[in-house]
Amino acid sequence: MSSTVLLDVRRLNKRFGGVVATDQVDLQITQGEIHALIGPNGAGKTTLVAQLAGQVPSDSGSVHFDGMDITRMATHLRARRGLVRSFQITRLFKSMSVLDNLALAIQASLGQVFSAWRPVKQDVDLQDRAMAILVRLGLADKHHWRIEQLSHGEQRALEVGMSLAGNPKLVLLDEPLAGMGLQESEAMTQLIDSLRRDFSVLLIEHDVEAVFRLADTVSVLVSGRIVASGKPADVRTNPAVTAAYLGAAQ
Amino acid sequence: MRLKHIATFVCLVMALTLPWALQAAGVDFYVSVVSRMVVYAIAATSLNLLIGYGGMISLGHAAFFGLGAYSTGILLSEGVQSAGLHLLVIGLVTGVMALLIGAISLRTRGVYFIMITLAFAQMLFYLANSVKGYGGDEGLTVKVRSLLPGGMSLQEPATLYYVALALLAGVLFFLHRFTGSRFGRAVQALRDDEVRAEALGLPTFACKLVIFVVAGVVCGIAGGLSVNLQGYVSPNELYWTQSATLMVMVILGGVGTLWGGVLGAVALLLLQEVLSAYTPYFEFWMGWVLLAVVLFARNGLAGMSASLAQWRARL
Numbered sequence: 001m002s003s004t005v006l007l008d009v010r011r012l013n014k015r016f017g018g019v020v021a022t023d024q025v026d027l028q029i030t031q032g033e034i035h036a037l038i039g040p041n042g043a044g045k046t047t048l049v050a051q052l053a054g055q056v057p058s059d060s061g062s063v064h065f066d067g068m069d070i071t072r073m074a075t076h077l078r079a080r081r082g083l084v085r086s087f088q089i090t091r092l093f094k095s096m097s098v099l100d101n102l103a104l105a106i107q108a109s110l111g112q113v114f115s116a117w118r119p120v121k122q123d124v125d126l127q128d129r130a131m132a133i134l135v136r137l138g139l140a141d142k143h144h145w146r147i148e149q150l151s152h153g154e155q156r157a158l159e160v161g162m163s164l165a166g167n168p169k170l171v172l173l174d175e176p177l178a179g180m181g182l183q184e185s186e187a188m189t190q191l192i193d194s195l196r197r198d199f200s201v202l203l204i205e206h207d208v209e210a211v212f213r214l215a216d217t218v219s220v221l222v223s224g225r226i227v228a229s230g231k232p233a234d235v236r237t238n239p240a241v242t243a244a245y246l247g248a249a250q
Numbered sequence: 251m252r253l254k255h256i257a258t259f260v261c262l263v264m265a266l267t268l269p270w271a272l273q274a275a276g277v278d279f280y281v282s283v284v285s286r287m288v289v290y291a292i293a294a295t296s297l298n299l300l301i302g303y304g305g306m307i308s309l310g311h312a313a314f315f316g317l318g319a320y321s322t323g324i325l326l327s328e329g330v331q332s333a334g335l336h337l338l339v340i341g342l343v344t345g346v347m348a349l350l351i352g353a354i355s356l357r358t359r360g361v362y363f364i365m366i367t368l369a370f371a372q373m374l375f376y377l378a379n380s381v382k383g384y385g386g387d388e389g390l391t392v393k394v395r396s397l398l399p400g401g402m403s404l405q406e407p408a409t410l411y412y413v414a415l416a417l418l419a420g421v422l423f424f425l426h427r428f429t430g431s432r433f434g435r436a437v438q439a440l441r442d443d444e445v446r447a448e449a450l451g452l453p454t455f456a457c458k459l460v461i462f463v464v465a466g467v468v469c470g471i472a473g474g475l476s477v478n479l480q481g482y483v484s485p486n487e488l489y490w491t492q493s494a495t496l497m498v499m500v501i502l503g504g505v506g507t508l509w510g511g512v513l514g515a516v517a518l519l520l521l522q523e524v525l526s527a528y529t530p531y532f533e534f535w536m537g538w539v540l541l542a543v544v545l546f547a548r549n550g551l552a553g554m555s556a557s558l559a560q561w562r563a564r565l
Binding site: 075079107113116121 | 449
């Protein structure tokens with residue numbers, strides 16, 4: 001594993017009124033790793049993802065991505081630079097087909113926005129790229145389906161696929177296994193495992209078993225603070241973690 | 251599919267030969283009635299771009315109709331008749347105003363967006379009322395009309411009709427190309443889910459602003475045609491009921507469909523024409539029609555023709 005730091009978060013803070021959601025968070029994600037962020041409900045995981053993606057402005061601290069200060073950068077510009085998030089609640093474009101959803105994600109990552117004349121359907125290259133991702137997601141034969149025709153698991157897979165479509169450097173996956181059945185969950189775990197070669201991943205997940213199977217590094221967030229960070233085996237036995245999180249869960 | 255092409259072709263032939271047919275029937279008064287439908291079809295289509303494609307529910311779209319109408323009316327009353335110059339001024343005035351109004355309004359969403367666009371339109375309505383030099387609350391009557399580059403005048407009803415028809419065709423063809431283009435996809439995506447669209451790297455605010463300005467300018471052009479048609483523009487054309495009428499046309503015709511604006515404008519004005527011959531309570535009956543559409547045909551007349559085609563295919 002290369003040790004280049006891709007995402008470097010320093011002393012990041014966020015308050016909502018009197019509630020401290022993110023408290024002096026330090027987080028480093030190195031190139032090519034799957035970095036899991038776990039923590040009990042209400043620990044501030046989703047807020048932190050929204051801060052990293054630029055949807056929630058940070059009160060103080062800094063975020064550097066790929067050697068650039070992105071602390072105040074707009075969401076869409078972060079995505080263009082290769083920092084893309086997925087959502088805990090599936091957010092797909094319901095008026096478009098499965099293939100068109102992915103084609104749009106690719107188009108967006110390339111910054112192709114204001115061309116208002118040439119039909120997208122004629123762009124064979126774009127269609128092929130979208131199709132290749134559908135093959136990877138196991139949805140190739142459903143490319144022309146409407147979103148609501150897909151099962152929950154398939155929608156979750158497409159949700160993750162949307163964030164991969166533009167070949168980002170870092171993907172923030174917000175609870176990709178949420179609400180999934182056993183089989184679907186297994187397929188998704190394998191999909192995330194296969195990302196290791198091509199992307200860096202920040203994985204927010206409740207399913208502790210999946211996390212310890214997938215992650216190269218695990219950080220534990222409790223009440224907005226990182227209480228432990230390290231190799232899965234070390235984190236598992238860390239007394240602060242067992243007290244605050246795993247102990248309560250087991 | 252073939253039926254659809256035949257239907258489009260028949261409509262086109264009818265649209266092109268209409269002035270002759272009406273003249274032959276000795277009712278050439280109706281040319282201006284039909285022109286009115288075409289002018290409103292352009293305006294409603296521009297609002298459909300905003301509401302149906304961009305998801306921006308504006309209740310102030312008449313502001314741009316009025317701005318286009320007043321720009322043209324004022325130029326005509328000052329003796330400037332060149333249609334090219336009118337087009338340029340409409341583009342500048344409505345474009346700049348749409349940019350300003352959009353840049354402020356698009357920072358809000360939902361009900362707040364409806365209210366703020368309404369507020370801007372009402373401000374312009376009161377402005378038009380107070381400009382005494384150009385008619386004030388009585389409105390501005392113009393005696394001359396725009397002159398086309400060849401010297402033809404829009405005074406001639408058939409000429410105005412063909413100009414309006416050509417503009418409508420241009421708008422529809424652009425909308426058709428736009429729908430399948432990268433920009434069209436981006437705009438429809440942000441209508442479906444703006445947060446997701448932005449998270450994928452789309453500059454959603456810029457996209458919405460461009461659509462807001464384009465819709466405003468197109469509606470301004472419809473306003474310019476309206477002055478030439480009526481020889482008159484009044485502050486009422488900026489009043490919020492005018493915005494609501496355009497919105498009713500869009501809902502009636504089909505939100506987010508290519509032909510929605512056209513179908514809605516034609517249907518509403520046709521109903522108005524027919525019903526007002528029998529009853530002074532036109533709005534009362536129109537209300538029932540709108541209720542029926544909202545309850546039973548969510549996608550309006552365009553949606554009804556689509557389900558009719560599906561029903562035919564099943565037979």
